[in-house]
Amino acid sequence: MPIVSLKNVKYRWGPDRPLTLDIEQFEIESGERLFLHGPSGSGKSTLLNVLAGVLVPEQGSVECLGHDLAKLNNRDRDRFRADHVGLIFQQFNLVPYLSVLENVLLPCHFSERRRGADAGGSMLQEARQLLEQLGLGSDIWKQAATQLSVGQQQRVAVARAMIGKPEIIIADEPTSALDADRRGRFLDLLLDKCKAFGSTLVFVSHDLSLANHFTRALSIADLNRADLQEIAA
């Protein structure tokens, strides 16, 4: 059973705009660590937002964990995302006035499921454990997230995405600000955690050299039939 299944998905950013996504079929198996690559402007971020239920296609079905996201109302889609999807953005989107620990705990405030996923321990314990496993010691937990280095902020973003063990982790070019050395270490941490948690990972990048870290690599051009030239124009 695939964990995600798209059929005949069409998405455009406005009524007068060309199609940005035109995808006949796309399936992701549970436990896959999928690398999705393509040049800038090829619709990678748009696709991730459709997978996460942030954007709704004008046509087609987006089945995630047995729910058709295109059929849910806004509230139920937001609930689905809070419960089942961990998001890691290019800019990390940490909340500047919250501490490291508060940033990691944020998804738990929006999801009963993620508050209770670790039945044995408290969410605070899980947050501390995650931060430690990601190499972020207790000396920085009370600091504002924006006081950290880029590499540290990235690991906070991973902890925040993974708290409560969501089934799907979606990462949009999270390594683009890192040098090659730190990029490799960051990737290994993320992949290890996904493996340990049994989370399915969808990782997007334009950097094809990262592909060999993943269980499957896919070019968005093989997936998306939308006319990219027209999009770029």
Ligand code: ADP
């Ligand atoms: P990628 O992530 O591969 O660089 P995007 O999905 O961001 O590609 O963009 C694909 C196309 O969708 C862009 O060329 C742009 O025209 C359009 N697009 C992306 N984001 C927006 C937006 N917020 N509003 C309007 N159009 C957008």
Ligand code: MG
């Ligand atoms: Mg993008």
